[in-house]
Amino acid sequence: PRPRVTLHTDFRVGPVDRRLFGSFVEHLGRAVYTGIYEPGHATADEHGFRRDVADLTRELGATVLRYPGGNFVSNYRWEDGVGPVSERKPFLDLAWRTVEPNLVGTDEFLQWAEREGFEPMLAVNLGTRGVEAAAALVEYCNGEAGTRWADLRIAHGRAEPYGVHLWCLGNEMDGPWQIGHKDAHEYGRLAAEAGKAMKLVDPTVSLVVCGSSSMQMNTFGEWEQTVLSYTYDLVDHISMHAYYEELDGDRASFLGSGTAMDRFIDRVVASADAVGARRRSDKKITISFDEWNVWYLESRFPGETNLPVQRDAPRIIEDVYSALDAVVVGDLLVTLLNHADRVPVAALAQLVNVIAPIMTEPGGEAWRQPTFHPFATTARLARGEALDVRVDSPTTTTTRHGEVPLVTAAATHDPETGALALFLTNRSAEPVEVDVEHLGLGVELTEGWRMVADHEAAVEGPAHARKVVGSCWSAVDLGADVTVVTSGGTGRTRTTVAL
């Protein structure tokens, strides 16, 4: 039987928070230097930021931008990155063994984000630093005139507070690779004290406590519960990070990555709710999925560890994506939308050059990787409420995730405009037709968008990467990601979509 998707606008998951379409800019490789910032570039604005990259970021639909790390933040002294640029000193970032020139720091980033209309999400260093530096940074960013750090910001030429709302309490503190790595009790205590001080500086801030770096961590689950036992009443969100890749030619498992993400979210929600239940609390902790993407981490990254110290924005983890990767990214977005009630914030890691949808050449062009397209389309179309979509699909058994559905779906309905958007993924190697039952809705297909994977698309180098963007729309091969937008009116109740 044909897979069937059933939806009704009365069956809802919850509102889609625009912050679900966030991304991430870390001081890593060429994300900042020759990524968002390159004075002297033909498109650079008066502040040295590349206009072509800012325009593509807007076209991507990115809302929130997380900064400045990532692993980088765990040994970052934010004070070194503020004040007159000529007086700033380079420092050796131990996370990526790269010399950080400190030409871009908190003020440059926040002012760029403000000019371009992106919401910043800042991380504080809870690796090598602690309560005092975290509270000082909140005051520097958000404080009114009359106290030390706010006055320093004003002396640096910025009178108005930035009003940064979202703050990460460190990054991946469960990871042994993290500079200043801690166990769950050490981190939980520190996060609670740092968060307390940050809220005393600015009670309006919203805090993200570190969850596990991945579901594969030995401490997964225990970590979430311990850390939340210290911070439950203080924080709003717990972070999740996950990267997926095709390993050992196991395409079926790779295409089933969305199911792994789905289970990961369910487990973190269960862990958080268990802490809430023990406390008899009505508060619900939500998730900031602030690093997610396809990343060829295990298969390609090992050669890049223990690098000699690098300078001048080295090319680090500049994965070139295929259309197959784009189908998986589309499917991961389907998963995130289906959890809209518990995942209000997420960040595609990262934005530019580093495992990114946008690539640049120093002094040259900026272009879109294949993964750009499902993100941009979903960010543009997924509006209003996420619907509780029922999917009746055949399944397949995968080596890594067991049984997974071959067709996945998410849908949104915007009560203001009446627009209904449907996102479907075909994870199989064969074309499929899907029946879409939209109960009680008169709908008409008004816009179709189709992305088809081409397994030949994994190629090296920027010139080829540009070609892939063009070819991935036409090669019918491994799977498809289709978006159909419908709006009220014709009285039809069924649409068949070919994937």
Ligand code: AHR
């Ligand atoms: O996004 C790249 C790196 O992945 C980040 O710095 C870190 O948080 C994660 O391990």
